[in-house]
Amino acid sequence: MEISSFLLPKDKVSFITTSVSMKVAMEQLEAYHYTAIPLIDSEGIxxxxxSEGDLLWKLKNTPGLTFDNMDQVPVTQIKKRIHNECVAINAQMEDMLVLAADQNFVPVVDDDGVFVGIIRRKDIIEYYTRNITD
Known part of the structure; x- marks a missing residue:
């Protein structure tokens, strides 16, 4: 089976770009009930x-930073405490499964590193559960 069969395409996924502020990132996480969100640059890479944790640590460790002035902090200034790996669209299932074990979703990129969507761990588990119990 190809990993593309699990792909939730970019147009159905909320993501943020490197040009947005911390406030916008927090609003996106809240609006979509996400705990983490893909970050892409202006070229789509x-x-x-x-993650929520990244935002909380930035808030905690930045003197004078409050909810009222988070719009002044670009997301590029927020340290990502966990590096979520991505997988190429033509990768092997094993590569994707290894990443999905540690991540709620696996970002998927094309050969140029352009973000094309995500694979949700939930969808993988549901697929295997259906096929094991059938």
């Missing part, structure tokens, strides 16, 4: 994944 996957840069990393920003």
């Amino acid at each position: 996957y840069i990393g994944t920003l």
Whole structure:
């Protein structure tokens, strides 16, 4: 089976770009009930994944930073405490499964590193559960 069969395409996934502020990132996480969100640059290249924890640590460790002035902090200034790996669209299932064991979702990129979507761990588990119990 190809990993593309698990792909939730970019147009159905919320993501943020490197040009947004910390406030926008927090609003996106809240609006979509995400705990982490893909971060891409202006060319569409996957840069990393920003988590709620990253935002909280930035808030805690930045003197004078409050909810009222988070719009002044670019997401590029937020340290990502966990590096979520991405997988190429033509990767082997084993590569994707190894990453999905440690991540809620696996970002998927094309051959140029352009973000094309995600594979949710939930979808993988549901697929294997259906096939094991059938």
